[in-house]
Every structure is written in structure tokens, then in C-alpha cells.
Amino acid sequence: MDEVQFEFNVKGVGLGQPKRFNRLTMVKYHGQISMIASLNVTSERLEGQSITILRLAGRLDATTVSQFERALTDAHHSGDRVIVVDLSDLTYISSSGLRVLLTGRSNARKRGGEVFICSLRPPVREVFEMVGFTAVFTIFDTLEKAIEAAAAPQS
Secondary structure (H helix, E strand, O other), rough: EEEEEEEEEOOOOOOOOEEEEEEEEEEEEOOOEEEEEEEEEEEEOOOOOOEEEEEEEEEEEOOOOHHHHHHHHHHHOOOEEEEEEEEEEEEEEOOOHHHHHHHHHHHHHHHHOOEEEEEEHHHHHHHHHHHHHHHHHHOOOOOOHHHHHHHHHOO
């Protein structure tokens, strides 16, 4: 089996336009070529609210974690106070993905910010519960609830 991976960024056209970080994997197996999009990360800033939303779709593992790290780094550099990570379309998370989430939270807190998690699918929630991340992160059932909490004044 031969495998080739391509990475590409699609930047938003104007203010408020989301950025996308994508990885495309092409696999040749027994003469058949197929393409598998492993992880898509969409980044959107909520202007005037100091909030960045990162939406992940696919698998977050050792082969795709660099995309998420890049998106988190961009979000930190934007100066936004809160990063909301929407995992509604994430189907799998490995220890590499968990490490990046924890590092991202630590970096956000060092500058007085926070990382909120929302919309966990049952298999991903199971992993979060197993490793104790439900006690570490603030987790919301929906993106709307996470944005509402992120927009609330700091006490």
C-alpha cells in the first residue's frame, strides 16, 4: 500500500471569513486509488467578542495533530480571550490530540484566557471521561452555550 499526504490551507477572503486547515490522504491499495480527508479544521473569529471558534471534523491523531496545533497557535496570536473548540464532527481523538488540547489550555490560561470544549460525540466523550478531561476542561453540550459562556463578563 502506498500513501501520499497533501496539506493545504484555504484562507478566508475577508474579515469574519473562516480559515480552513485540511489534510488530504491518497492511498493506493491493490491498484485502487482512494482519497481520505483525515481532519478538517475551520477557524472563525467572532469580531468584537474576543472569541475564536475552532471546528474539527474527522480524526485527531498523530498524523493530523499538526493542523490543529497550527490553528490553536493562530488563535492564541489573534489575542482572543476564549477559544471554543467544537468537536461535534470529530470521530476520533488520540493521546496526541489530547496533549495538544491540554497544551492549548495551558497557553491560553497563561495569558488570562480559556479554552472551552463543546459538542462531544459519545466516543470522544468516553475518552475525555476515561482520562479525566471532563474535570479539567469546561465542556458544553452545544456551540451556542459555549459562545454564550465565553461572551459572559469575567468575574
